[in-house]
Amino acid sequence: MGKKAVVLFNLGGPDSLDAVEPFLFNLFRDPDIFKIPFGQKLFAKIISSRRSPKVIEEYRLIGGKSPLNEWTEMQRAMLEKELRKKNPDLDVYTAMRYWHPLTEETVKKTVSGYEMIILLPLYPHYSITTTGSSFNEWKRHYTGDAGKLDLINEYYEHPAYIAAINNRIDEGLLKFPEDKRKDVELVFSAHGTPVSLVKKGDPYSRHIKATVDAVMNGRNFSHTHSLCYQSKVGPVKWLEPSTADMIKDLSAKGKKNLLVIPVSFVSDHVETLFELNIEYRHVADEAGIENYIVMEGLNDSALFVNALAEIVAPHL
Numbered sequence: 282m283g284k285k286a287v288v289l290f291n292l293g294g295p296d297s298l299d300a301v302e303p304f305l306f307n308l309f310r311d312p313d314i315f316k317i318p319f320g321q322k323l324f325a326k327i328i329s330s331r332r333s334p335k336v337i338e339e340y341r342l343i344g345g346k347s348p349l350n351e352w353t354e355m356q357r358a359m360l361e362k363e364l365r366k367k368n369p370d371l372d373v374y375t376a377m378r379y380w381h382p383l384t385e386e387t388v389k390k391t392v393s394g395y396e397m398i399i400l401l402p403l404y405p406h407y408s409i410t411t412t413g414s415s416f417n418e419w420k421r422h423y424t425g426d427a428g429k430l431d432l433i434n435e436y437y438e439h440p441a442y443i444a445a446i447n448n449r450i451d452e453g454l455l456k457f458p459e460d461k462r463k464d465v466e467l468v469f470s471a472h473g474t475p476v477s478l479v480k481k482g483d484p485y486s487r488h489i490k491a492t493v494d495a496v497m498n499g500r501n502f503s504h505t506h507s508l509c510y511q512s513k514v515g516p517v518k519w520l521e522p523s524t525a526d527m528i529k530d531l532s533a534k535g536k537k538n539l540l541v542i543p544v545s546f547v548s549d550h551v552e553t554l555f556e557l558n559i560e561y562r563h564v565a566d567e568a569g570i571e572n573y574i575v576m577e578g579l580n581d582s583a584l585f586v587n588a589l590a591e592i593v594a595p596h597l
Contacts, residue, residue: 466536547578
């Protein structure tokens with residue numbers, strides 16, 4: 282039996298305030314997200330330079346860097362330990378799309394010495410902008426035998442993944458005053474995408490809805506719930522309703538206890554810690570929400586890592 286490797290795909294995040302602008306440059310240079318017919322590097326340079334002061338301030342407010350890198354490393358180490366129980370020769374790596382360890386660096390470590398490489402995105406829902414982009418970047422750098430590669434596209438309804446989310450929801454509900462817990466609205470907030478992407482057949486928004494349905498089914502519809510979208514960039518039309526609008530609408534309908542569930546992310550980073558926890562908390566305060574709690578990301582959840590191990594197992 283030859284050696285096997287599992288590679289976790291994730292976005293990565295700036296590991297210091299100085300890293301914010303080069304991180305943004307890598308993001309805006311991605312042809313799978315920003316399709317610029319020519320001059321993409323120049324576009325990326327101008328946009329990252331303009332946006333970085335605002336984004337640096339956001340990172341300053343959450344501790345000066347993205348915790349996504351540390352959480353991903355923890356998930357990698359936990360998964361490796363779990364998988365090695367049955368596959369002692371197996372190695373787990375991380376390939377970040379926009380920060381270190383970059384995909385190119387991980388390709389060099391895995392291109393020889395393995396009979397099989399399983400590519401496992403830490404994006405449960407498939408989109409060309411996440412899993413598709415990470416896989417395309419891998420293919421750009423990988424010069425080995427393509428027959429060795431096995432890509433896991435999505436796992437948005439996997440029972441163990443759904444159970445990990447429900448476990449975090451249960452923990453979040455305990456943070457509300459006891460007499461309010463049954464009245465909590467579960468607000469699922471997903472990263473938005475342009476509507477044009479949906480029209481081109483990108484299945485991401487459909488996958489998100491299926492996850493929400495599976496989570497609510499798994500808890501026998503214990504609470505009322507809503508789905509909304511965050512992180513809009515630029516002037517084009519994005520998936521709606523926006524999270525900010527949803528918070529205001531729920532308050533107007535008398536819903537004053539909200540548990541916000543970041544449904545498209547598997548670890549906390551700027552979009553949960555700043556956008557949901559700071560920016561939208563102001564929106565909630567102004568709208569008269571009494572208890573506004575953001576669910577902790579899956580982060581170091583043993584249930585989530587076990588889900589990843591279950592998802593990988595058939596491919597081994």
